[in-house]
Amino acid sequence: MPIVRFVREGRDVKCLSGENLREVALREGMELYGFKGIIGNCGGSGQCITCLVSIEGGKGGSLSPMTNLEKQKLKNRPKNWRLACQAIVKSSLIVLTKPQSPPSNANSLIKEALSNDLPR
Numbered sequence: 001m002p003i004v005r006f007v008r009e010g011r012d013v014k015c016l017s018g019e020n021l022r023e024v025a026l027r028e029g030m031e032l033y034g035f036k037g038i039i040g041n042c043g044g045s046g047q048c049i050t051c052l053v054s055i056e057g058g059k060g061g062s063l064s065p066m067t068n069l070e071k072q073k074l075k076n077r078p079k080n081w082r083l084a085c086q087a088i089v090k091s092s093l094i095v096l097t098k099p100q101s102p103p104s105n106a107n108s109l110i111k112e113a114l115s116n117d118l119p120r
């Protein structure tokens with residue numbers, strides 16, 4: 001069973017392989033959305049770009065490949081950013097929600113998250 005390690009929240013969450021990352025984050029009460037996303041996200045259709053996450057660790061292929069829609073929407077964003085609503089969890093990974101406004105201690109949180117083994 002994959003584990004999604006949410007860096008900002010400091011929590012490991014189990015999910016099923018094949019679950020949508022946005023749905024996992026919302027189900028578990030993670031801070032997926034900033035203000036704009038809270039008041040008006042697209043509900044997971046890949047249109048609003050408010051469900052940004054950065055992938056900070058995990059084996060290659062931890063998520064489904066980027067969709068064409070995602071590639072278009074994230075054209076000028078860092079390569080490790082994804083739209084949570086378009087990403088399907090395949091195996092364990094480390095995720096930072098709202099990478100566009102990282103916490104001031106993001107680097108140390110990510111380092112700590114990477115230092116602990118992540119089950120597949």
Ligand code: FES
Nearest residue numbers: 046048049051085
């Ligand atoms: S929820 Fe709107 S793009 Fe993901």
